Amino acid sequence: MAKTPVSDIDKKVGKRIQQCRKERGLTxxxxxxKIELAAQTISRYERGENKINLEHLTLIAIELQTPISWFLIDEEQSYTVKISKKVVEKKETYIYSNPEDLERRLLQRWQNLTIEQKRALIILIDTM
Incomplete structure:
Protein backbone atom coordinates (compact mmCIF):
# COMPACT_ATOMS: atom_id res chain seq x y z
CA MET A 1 0.00 0.00 0.00
CA ALA A 2 1.39 3.40 -1.03
CA LYS A 3 2.01 5.90 1.75
CA THR A 4 0.07 9.16 1.41
CA PRO A 5 2.48 12.10 1.12
CA VAL A 6 2.77 14.44 4.09
CA SER A 7 1.57 17.99 3.45
CA ASP A 8 2.86 21.28 4.82
CA ILE A 9 -0.21 21.39 7.05
CA ASP A 10 0.68 18.00 8.55
CA LYS A 11 4.18 19.30 9.31
CA LYS A 12 2.85 22.49 10.93
CA VAL A 13 0.39 20.52 13.03
CA GLY A 14 3.18 18.16 14.09
CA LYS A 15 5.32 21.08 15.25
CA ARG A 16 2.36 22.47 17.17
CA ILE A 17 1.79 19.11 18.86
CA GLN A 18 5.42 19.05 19.92
CA GLN A 19 5.31 22.64 21.15
CA CYS A 20 2.17 22.13 23.20
CA ARG A 21 3.39 18.80 24.63
CA LYS A 22 6.65 20.41 25.76
CA GLU A 23 4.77 23.35 27.27
CA ARG A 24 2.90 20.83 29.39
CA GLY A 25 6.19 19.23 30.45
CA LEU A 26 5.31 15.88 28.91
CA THR A 27 7.58 13.49 27.08
CA LYS A 34 -2.16 8.92 28.47
CA ILE A 35 -3.90 8.60 25.09
CA GLU A 36 -2.99 4.97 24.42
CA LEU A 37 -1.22 5.69 21.16
CA ALA A 38 2.24 4.44 20.19
CA ALA A 39 5.02 6.88 21.11
CA GLN A 40 6.54 6.21 17.69
CA THR A 41 3.34 7.45 16.01
CA ILE A 42 3.33 10.70 18.00
CA SER A 43 7.03 11.17 17.31
CA ARG A 44 6.47 10.72 13.57
CA TYR A 45 3.65 13.27 13.66
CA GLU A 46 5.88 15.76 15.47
CA ARG A 47 8.73 15.28 12.98
CA GLY A 48 6.34 15.70 10.06
CA GLU A 49 6.95 12.18 8.75
CA ASN A 50 3.35 10.92 8.91
CA LYS A 51 0.00 12.40 7.95
CA ILE A 52 -1.99 13.38 11.00
CA ASN A 53 -4.90 11.09 11.81
CA LEU A 54 -7.86 13.27 12.86
CA GLU A 55 -8.94 10.87 15.60
CA HIS A 56 -5.40 10.94 17.03
CA LEU A 57 -5.25 14.73 16.82
CA THR A 58 -8.53 14.92 18.73
CA LEU A 59 -7.16 12.67 21.49
CA ILE A 60 -3.98 14.75 21.67
CA ALA A 61 -5.91 18.03 21.82
CA ILE A 62 -8.14 16.75 24.62
CA GLU A 63 -5.19 15.46 26.64
CA LEU A 64 -3.23 18.69 26.17
CA GLN A 65 -6.35 20.73 26.99
CA THR A 66 -5.93 22.78 23.84
CA PRO A 67 -8.63 23.60 21.27
CA ILE A 68 -8.15 21.47 18.17
CA SER A 69 -8.38 24.64 16.08
CA TRP A 70 -5.09 25.85 17.60
CA PHE A 71 -3.26 22.95 15.97
CA LEU A 72 -4.87 23.53 12.58
CA ILE A 73 -4.87 27.25 11.93
CA ASP A 74 -2.20 29.86 12.49
CA GLU A 75 -3.28 33.43 12.96
CA GLU A 76 -1.82 34.11 9.50
CA GLN A 77 -1.49 30.90 7.59
CA SER A 78 -0.87 30.39 3.94
CA TYR A 79 -1.19 27.04 2.31
CA THR A 80 -1.27 25.58 -1.14
CA VAL A 81 -4.36 23.96 -2.60
CA LYS A 82 -4.05 21.82 -5.73
CA ILE A 83 -7.09 22.02 -7.99
CA SER A 84 -6.82 19.84 -11.10
CA LYS A 85 -3.41 20.85 -12.49
CA LYS A 86 -3.45 24.38 -11.08
CA VAL A 87 -1.86 25.41 -7.82
CA VAL A 88 -3.70 28.10 -5.90
CA GLU A 89 -2.04 30.00 -3.05
CA LYS A 90 -4.52 30.92 -0.37
CA LYS A 91 -3.91 33.19 2.59
CA GLU A 92 -6.30 33.10 5.46
CA THR A 93 -6.49 35.12 8.63
CA TYR A 94 -7.95 33.31 11.60
CA ILE A 95 -9.35 35.23 14.51
CA TYR A 96 -10.31 33.22 17.55
CA SER A 97 -14.04 33.66 17.89
CA ASN A 98 -14.20 32.18 21.35
CA PRO A 99 -12.79 34.45 24.11
CA GLU A 100 -12.32 31.42 26.36
CA ASP A 101 -9.91 29.90 23.80
CA LEU A 102 -7.90 33.11 23.79
CA GLU A 103 -7.77 33.29 27.57
CA ARG A 104 -6.84 29.60 27.90
CA ARG A 105 -4.05 29.97 25.37
CA LEU A 106 -2.70 33.10 27.07
CA LEU A 107 -2.67 31.35 30.45
CA GLN A 108 -0.96 28.30 28.95
CA ARG A 109 1.78 30.44 27.47
CA TRP A 110 2.07 32.70 30.55
CA GLN A 111 2.98 29.77 32.80
CA ASN A 112 6.04 28.99 30.69
CA LEU A 113 7.42 32.52 30.47
CA THR A 114 10.39 33.67 32.48
CA ILE A 115 9.91 36.65 34.81
CA GLU A 116 11.73 38.84 32.26
CA GLN A 117 9.41 37.68 29.48
CA LYS A 118 6.36 38.34 31.67
CA ARG A 119 7.57 41.88 32.38
CA ALA A 120 8.24 42.49 28.69
CA LEU A 121 4.78 41.26 27.78
CA ILE A 122 3.13 43.51 30.35
CA ILE A 123 5.11 46.47 29.00
CA LEU A 124 3.98 45.59 25.47
CA ILE A 125 0.34 45.34 26.57
CA ASP A 126 0.61 48.65 28.42
CA THR A 127 1.69 50.34 25.18
CA MET A 128 -1.39 49.19 23.29
Whole structure:
Protein backbone atom coordinates (compact mmCIF):
# COMPACT_ATOMS: atom_id res chain seq x y z
CA MET A 1 0.00 0.00 0.00
CA ALA A 2 1.39 3.40 -1.03
CA LYS A 3 2.01 5.90 1.75
CA THR A 4 0.07 9.16 1.41
CA PRO A 5 2.48 12.10 1.12
CA VAL A 6 2.77 14.44 4.09
CA SER A 7 1.57 17.99 3.45
CA ASP A 8 2.86 21.28 4.82
CA ILE A 9 -0.21 21.39 7.05
CA ASP A 10 0.68 18.00 8.55
CA LYS A 11 4.18 19.30 9.31
CA LYS A 12 2.85 22.49 10.93
CA VAL A 13 0.39 20.52 13.03
CA GLY A 14 3.18 18.16 14.09
CA LYS A 15 5.32 21.08 15.25
CA ARG A 16 2.36 22.47 17.17
CA ILE A 17 1.79 19.11 18.86
CA GLN A 18 5.42 19.05 19.92
CA GLN A 19 5.31 22.64 21.15
CA CYS A 20 2.17 22.13 23.20
CA ARG A 21 3.39 18.80 24.63
CA LYS A 22 6.65 20.41 25.76
CA GLU A 23 4.77 23.35 27.27
CA ARG A 24 2.90 20.83 29.39
CA GLY A 25 6.19 19.23 30.45
CA LEU A 26 5.31 15.88 28.91
CA THR A 27 7.58 13.49 27.08
CA UNK A 28 6.37 11.67 23.97
CA UNK A 29 6.16 8.48 26.04
CA UNK A 30 4.06 10.13 28.76
CA UNK A 31 1.64 11.56 26.21
CA UNK A 32 1.43 8.24 24.38
CA UNK A 33 0.56 6.41 27.60
CA LYS A 34 -2.16 8.92 28.47
CA ILE A 35 -3.90 8.60 25.09
CA GLU A 36 -2.99 4.97 24.42
CA LEU A 37 -1.22 5.69 21.16
CA ALA A 38 2.24 4.44 20.19
CA ALA A 39 5.02 6.88 21.11
CA GLN A 40 6.54 6.21 17.69
CA THR A 41 3.34 7.45 16.01
CA ILE A 42 3.33 10.70 18.00
CA SER A 43 7.03 11.17 17.31
CA ARG A 44 6.47 10.72 13.57
CA TYR A 45 3.65 13.27 13.66
CA GLU A 46 5.88 15.76 15.47
CA ARG A 47 8.73 15.28 12.98
CA GLY A 48 6.34 15.70 10.06
CA GLU A 49 6.95 12.18 8.75
CA ASN A 50 3.35 10.92 8.91
CA LYS A 51 0.00 12.40 7.95
CA ILE A 52 -1.99 13.38 11.00
CA ASN A 53 -4.90 11.09 11.81
CA LEU A 54 -7.86 13.27 12.86
CA GLU A 55 -8.94 10.87 15.60
CA HIS A 56 -5.40 10.94 17.03
CA LEU A 57 -5.25 14.73 16.82
CA THR A 58 -8.53 14.92 18.73
CA LEU A 59 -7.16 12.67 21.49
CA ILE A 60 -3.98 14.75 21.67
CA ALA A 61 -5.91 18.03 21.82
CA ILE A 62 -8.14 16.75 24.62
CA GLU A 63 -5.19 15.46 26.64
CA LEU A 64 -3.23 18.69 26.17
CA GLN A 65 -6.35 20.73 26.99
CA THR A 66 -5.93 22.78 23.84
CA PRO A 67 -8.63 23.60 21.27
CA ILE A 68 -8.15 21.47 18.17
CA SER A 69 -8.38 24.64 16.08
CA TRP A 70 -5.09 25.85 17.60
CA PHE A 71 -3.26 22.95 15.97
CA LEU A 72 -4.87 23.53 12.58
CA ILE A 73 -4.87 27.25 11.93
CA ASP A 74 -2.20 29.86 12.49
CA GLU A 75 -3.28 33.43 12.96
CA GLU A 76 -1.82 34.11 9.50
CA GLN A 77 -1.49 30.90 7.59
CA SER A 78 -0.87 30.39 3.94
CA TYR A 79 -1.19 27.04 2.31
CA THR A 80 -1.27 25.58 -1.14
CA VAL A 81 -4.36 23.96 -2.60
CA LYS A 82 -4.05 21.82 -5.73
CA ILE A 83 -7.09 22.02 -7.99
CA SER A 84 -6.82 19.84 -11.10
CA LYS A 85 -3.41 20.85 -12.49
CA LYS A 86 -3.45 24.38 -11.08
CA VAL A 87 -1.86 25.41 -7.82
CA VAL A 88 -3.70 28.10 -5.90
CA GLU A 89 -2.04 30.00 -3.05
CA LYS A 90 -4.52 30.92 -0.37
CA LYS A 91 -3.91 33.19 2.59
CA GLU A 92 -6.30 33.10 5.46
CA THR A 93 -6.49 35.12 8.63
CA TYR A 94 -7.95 33.31 11.60
CA ILE A 95 -9.35 35.23 14.51
CA TYR A 96 -10.31 33.22 17.55
CA SER A 97 -14.04 33.66 17.89
CA ASN A 98 -14.20 32.18 21.35
CA PRO A 99 -12.79 34.45 24.11
CA GLU A 100 -12.32 31.42 26.36
CA ASP A 101 -9.91 29.90 23.80
CA LEU A 102 -7.90 33.11 23.79
CA GLU A 103 -7.77 33.29 27.57
CA ARG A 104 -6.84 29.60 27.90
CA ARG A 105 -4.05 29.97 25.37
CA LEU A 106 -2.70 33.10 27.07
CA LEU A 107 -2.67 31.35 30.45
CA GLN A 108 -0.96 28.30 28.95
CA ARG A 109 1.78 30.44 27.47
CA TRP A 110 2.07 32.70 30.55
CA GLN A 111 2.98 29.77 32.80
CA ASN A 112 6.04 28.99 30.69
CA LEU A 113 7.42 32.52 30.47
CA THR A 114 10.39 33.67 32.48
CA ILE A 115 9.91 36.65 34.81
CA GLU A 116 11.73 38.84 32.26
CA GLN A 117 9.41 37.68 29.48
CA LYS A 118 6.36 38.34 31.67
CA ARG A 119 7.57 41.88 32.38
CA ALA A 120 8.24 42.49 28.69
CA LEU A 121 4.78 41.26 27.78
CA ILE A 122 3.13 43.51 30.35
CA ILE A 123 5.11 46.47 29.00
CA LEU A 124 3.98 45.59 25.47
CA ILE A 125 0.34 45.34 26.57
CA ASP A 126 0.61 48.65 28.42
CA THR A 127 1.69 50.34 25.18
CA MET A 128 -1.39 49.19 23.29
Missing amino acids: VVQLSE
